[in-house]
Amino acid sequence: QENIPNGTKNSTTTTNIPDSYVGYSNLPDQAFRRAVRQGFDFNLMIIGESGLGKSTFVNTLFLTDIYGDSYPGPSAKAEDKVEIRSTTVKLEEDGVSLRLSVIDTPGFGECVDNSECWKPIVDYIDARFDDYMTVEGRVTRDSRKIIDNRVHACLYFLAPTGHRLKTLDFECLKRIQNKVNIIPIIGKADCMTPEECKEFKKNILADLQKHQIKIYDFVDEDKANRETKSDPEYLKMRTLRDRIPFAVVGANSYITNSAGNKVRARTYPWGTVEVNNVEHNDFAVLSYYLIKEQMQNLREVTHRRHYENYRAAKLSGIAEGSNFKTHDGQDPMMLMDAEKREHEAKLRKMEADMEAVFTQKVAEKSAKQREFEADLLRRAEQMREQLRQDEAALETERRTFEERRSQWEEAWREWDIVGGASTDSGGPM
Numbered sequence: 273q274e275n276i277p278n279g280t281k282n283s284t285t286t287t288n289i290p291d292s293y294v295g296y297s298n299l300p301d302q303a304f305r306r307a308v309r310q311g312f313d314f315n316l317m318i319i320g321e322s323g324l325g326k327s328t329f330v331n332t333l334f335l336t337d338i339y340g341d342s343y344p345g346p347s348a349k350a351e352d353k354v355e356i357r358s359t360t361v362k363l364e365e366d367g368v369s370l371r372l373s374v375i376d377t378p379g380f381g382e383c384v385d386n387s388e389c390w391k392p393i394v395d396y397i398d399a400r401f402d403d404y405m406t407v408e409g410r411v412t413r414d415s416r417k418i419i420d421n422r423v424h425a426c427l428y429f430l431a432p433t434g435h436r437l438k439t440l441d442f443e444c445l446k447r448i449q450n451k452v453n454i455i456p457i458i459g460k461a462d463c464m465t466p467e468e469c470k471e472f473k474k475n476i477l478a479d480l481q482k483h484q485i486k487i488y489d490f491v492d493e494d495k496a497n498r499e500t501k502s503d504p505e506y507l508k509m510r511t512l513r514d515r516i517p518f519a520v521v522g523a524n525s526y527i528t529n530s531a532g533n534k535v536r537a538r539t540y541p542w543g544t545v546e547v548n549n550v551e552h553n554d555f556a557v558l559s560y561y562l563i564k565e566q567m568q569n570l571r572e573v574t575h576r577r578h579y580e581n582y583r584a585a586k587l588s589g590i591a592e593g594s595n596f597k598t599h600d601g602q603d604p605m606m607l608m609d610a611e612k613r614e615h616e617a618k619l620r621k622m623e624a625d626m627e628a629v630f631t632q633k634v635a636e637k638s639a640k641q642r643e644f645e646a647d648l649l650r651r652a653e654q655m656r657e658q659l660r661q662d663e664a665a666l667e668t669e670r671r672t673f674e675e676r677r678s679q680w681e682e683a684w685r686e687w688d689i690v691g692g693a694s695t696d697s698g699g700p701m
C-alpha cells in the first residue's frame with residue numbers, strides 16, 4: 273500500500289526504467305561519502321562486577337588504550353555506590369572516524385546493599401534519550417550536528433562461576449532490556465573448561481528465557497523471512513547465535529605463536545590462550561560481528577526501537593497529562609513552554625533591536641537633512657547681505673556722481689552767464 277498524501281487526487285506510482293543513464297544510481301555512494309565525512313558515534317556501556325576483565329576486554333577490542341591516564345584503577349573507585357564514567361576517544365581507520373564512548377559502571381554489584389544498583393544505569397540511559405529528544409525537538413536545530421550520546425549497546429559481563437544468573441543480574445537486565453541492546457558476556461572464560469563453559473552458557477540462556485529477558489538478537493528474523501533462510505548470511509548469523517552468551521578472554525600482552533605470528537594471548541604454565549583463536553574463546557567472533565557486522569544495526573535498533581519506545585512513552589505521558597518528568601525531575605511540558613517563551617522573547621528582542629537601528633538611521637538622516645537646509649539658508653542670507661552691501665555702495669557712488677554732476681552743471685551755467693561760451697575759452701573748468 274503506497275502512502276498517498278492527504279488531499280492528493282489520482283496519485284499513481286509506476287516503475288519506469290530510463291532509456292539511458294541518469295545518475296541517481298549514485299545515491300548510495302553519495303550517502304556513503306556524506307556518512308564517512310560526518311563520522312560515526314558509537315556508545316558502548318560496560319556493566320559487570322570489578323575484576324572480570326572488562327577494561328582489558330575493551331582495550332583488546334579496539335586495539336588501543338581506551339582509558340589511558342583517565343583510568344582510576346580499582347582502588348580509586350568511589351565506595352559503596354555505582355558511578356557512571358564515560359570515556360570518549362576519537363578513532364580513525366582508513367579515513368573513517370569513530371567517536372567511541374565507553375561507559376563504565378564502577379561499583380556495580382559491590383555495594384553493601386545492591387538492591388538498587390541498577391538505578392544509576394537506568395537513569396543514565398534515560399538521560400541520554402532525554403538529551404537527544406530535547407535537541408531533536410528544538411525549534412532551530414541541525415540534525416547533522418546532533419551528537420548521539422544514546423547508549424547503543426551494553427556488554428553485560430557475567431562472572432565465570434559456572435552457576436546460574438544472580439538476582440542482581442535479573443533485576444538489572446529486566447530494567448534495561450527495553451532501553452538498550454544487551455549483549456551478555458562471560459568474562460575471563462579461560463577460568464572454565466570447555467564443558468563447564470558450555471553448561472554455563474546453557475544455564476544462562478535458560479535463566480534468561482525463564483525470566484523473559486530480551487537480549488540483542490544478532491539474527492534479523494524479519495529480514496530472513498522476507499529473503500531466504502538458506503541465505504549464507506542468515507546461516508552465518510545463526511551459527512553466531514549458538515555462541516551466545518559470548519565467553520571471552522582479554523589480554524594486553526603479545527606472544528609469537530607456532531605459526532610465527534604476533535598475537536594477543538595469556539600464557540600459563542600449562543599453555544597459552546590466544547585471544548583471537550576461535551577454538552579458545554568467542555572473542556574473535558564477538559569482535560567480528562559487533563564491530564564489522566552489527567555496529568550500524570545496533571545504532572539503528574537503538575534509534576528505531578529503544579529510542580522510539582522511550583519517546584512514545586514520554587510523549588503519551590505528556591499527552592495524557594501524567595506527571596512524567598525528565599531525568600532531572602522537570603516537567604517536559606513546562607520545558608517546552610519555557611523553550612517557546614525563550615524563542616518568542618528572542619524574536620521580540622530582535623524586532624526591538626531592528627526598530628532601534630531603523631529609528632537611529634532615520635534620526636541620523638533627518639539631522640543631516642536639517643543641517644543641509646540650515647547651510648542653504650545661511651548661504652542665501654550671506655548672498656542677500658552681500659547684495660545689500662553692493663546696493664548700498666552703488667547708491668553712495670550714484671549720489672556722489674549726482675552731486676558732482678549738479679556741481680558741474682551749476683559751474684557750466686555760471687560760465688555761460690558771464691559769456692564764457694562766446695569767448696570760446698573751452699568751458700567753465
Ligand code: GTP
Binds near residue numbers: 321325327328522523
Ligand atoms: P575494574 O577495573 O576493577 O572494573 O576491573 P575490570 O573488570 O575492568 O578488569 P581488568 O580488565 O582491570 O582486569 C582485572 C584483572 O584480570 C587483571 O589482572 C587482568 O590482567 C586480568 N584479566 C583480564 N582479562 C582476563 C581474562 O580474560 N582472563 C584472565 N584469567 N584474567 C584476565
